Amino acid sequence: MRTGKDLELVHLTKRYGDTLAVKDINHVFRNGTYVCLLGPSGCGKSTTLRMIAGHESATEGEIVLDGQDITVLPPAKRGTAMMFQSYALFPHLSVRDNVAFSLRMKGVEKIARHRAADEMLALVDMTHLAERLPAQLSGGQQQRVALARALVTKPRVLLLDEPLSALDPFLRIRVRGELKRLQRELGISFIHVTHSQDEALALADEIVVMNNAVIEQAGSARDVFGAPKTEFVARFIGGHNIMDLDGGRFALRADEVRLTDDGRPATVSQVEYQGDRVAVTAKLGSAEVLALVPEGAFFADPKTPGDAVGLAWDEGRLYRLMA
Ligand code: ADP
Ligand code: MG
Numbered sequence: 001m002r003t004g005k006d007l008e009l010v011h012l013t014k015r016y017g018d019t020l021a022v023k024d025i026n027h028v029f030r031n032g033t034y035v036c037l038l039g040p041s042g043c044g045k046s047t048t049l050r051m052i053a054g055h056e057s058a059t060e061g062e063i064v065l066d067g068q069d070i071t072v073l074p075p076a077k078r079g080t081a082m083m084f085q086s087y088a089l090f091p092h093l094s095v096r097d098n099v100a101f102s103l104r105m106k107g108v109e110k111i112a113r114h115r116a117a118d119e120m121l122a123l124v125d126m127t128h129l130a131e132r133l134p135a136q137l138s139g140g141q142q143q144r145v146a147l148a149r150a151l152v153t154k155p156r157v158l159l160l161d162e163p164l165s166a167l168d169p170f171l172r173i174r175v176r177g178e179l180k181r182l183q184r185e186l187g188i189s190f191i192h193v194t195h196s197q198d199e200a201l202a203l204a205d206e207i208v209v210m211n212n213a214v215i216e217q218a219g220s221a222r223d224v225f226g227a228p229k230t231e232f233v234a235r236f237i238g239g240h241n242i243m244d245l246d247g248g249r250f251a252l253r254a255d256e257v258r259l260t261d262d263g264r265p266a267t268v269s270q271v272e273y274q275g276d277r278v279a280v281t282a283k284l285g286s287a288e289v290l291a292l293v294p295e296g297a298f299f300a301d302p303k304t305p306g307d308a309v310g311l312a313w314d315e316g317r318l319y320r321l322m323a
Helices: 045-053 095-105 110-123 139-150 169-186 199-201 221-226 233-239 295-300
Strands: 007-016 017-028 034-036 060-065 078-085 157-161 187-196 205-209 214-220 238-247 247-252 257-259 263-271 275-282 285-293 308-312
Touching: 007 045, 017 045, 017 060, 017 214, 034 045, 034 199, 045 078, 045 157, 045 187, 078 139, 095 110, 095 139, 110 139, 139 169, 169 187, 169 205, 187 199, 199 221, 199 233, 205 221, 205 233, 214 221, 214 233, 221 233, 233 238, 233 247, 238 285, 257 285, 275 295, 275 308, 285 295
Parallel strands: 034 187, 034 205, 078 157, 157 187
Antiparallel strands: 007 017, 007 060, 205 214, 238 247, 257 308, 263 275, 263 308, 275 285
């Protein structure tokens, strides 16, 4: 359901000289959702986010938030806040003063801005480190401060540009859980730019897949993974086979491919153990087909490269791709 509080992009376009960074994008970001803007490097994600934040001007089109055209408003007046890719904090300011900084710029008096900063620090579980300097914090802690700093302005929409990319894999998974929890608690929209499919699938209520300056597909994580519309989306989201069959080109989830005795005859070319499942690649005619087989099923009848194998799937699981 659309409400007046949504963020809407209308024919939004950005050109840098001859480069078309964002091409005529139309999208409604529903209020209170966790959205991941997903796509490869250079596809226009950051440019889109910066235009929403007001850190970059739009060449054409409009940005509407809560029924108001915010296209040319300065960043602080939009109701959006951005957490940057490198969350550079002021090194000479304490954690509390870093968080309170934007309020100080707005002329909010000290007691009030410190109260607001402390509230945000509590939200990100950093109350005990409020007096520290940024250099005395771990990467994960600095990131929470950056988050508190963005949230202190009470934005309707929080914009995050690759917020987890500087963290080690273990911390990345923990922090992403915290981001999701925060978004639910605050009930505002998060628009999170990432090039990681896993991150988008784990976090997003809605995934917006971008490629070459346009939106290729938008939908729930399950819809995008379960029914990719284009070859690009199927390849980028991963875990799919692209099949050339009679009647066109189709996507088929690799976990829908079964190894059987009576399937289509193929030859195993690669076997990769992945813990909970085994990735078996097999040559079917001139095509390579990937089957993700549950570990138990695989080891009941293990295969090695060179083995003959039958491949089977339900026809109903083939998704036709747009040309
Ligand atoms: P992403 O965040 O998806 O990696 P960007 O939005 O940063 O992609 O970039 C989209 C395109 O716009 C790229 O071709 C990039 O080189 C170009 N671009 C981005 N910022 C600028 C800029 N300030 N000046 C010129 N070209 C830019
Ligand atoms: Mg970027």
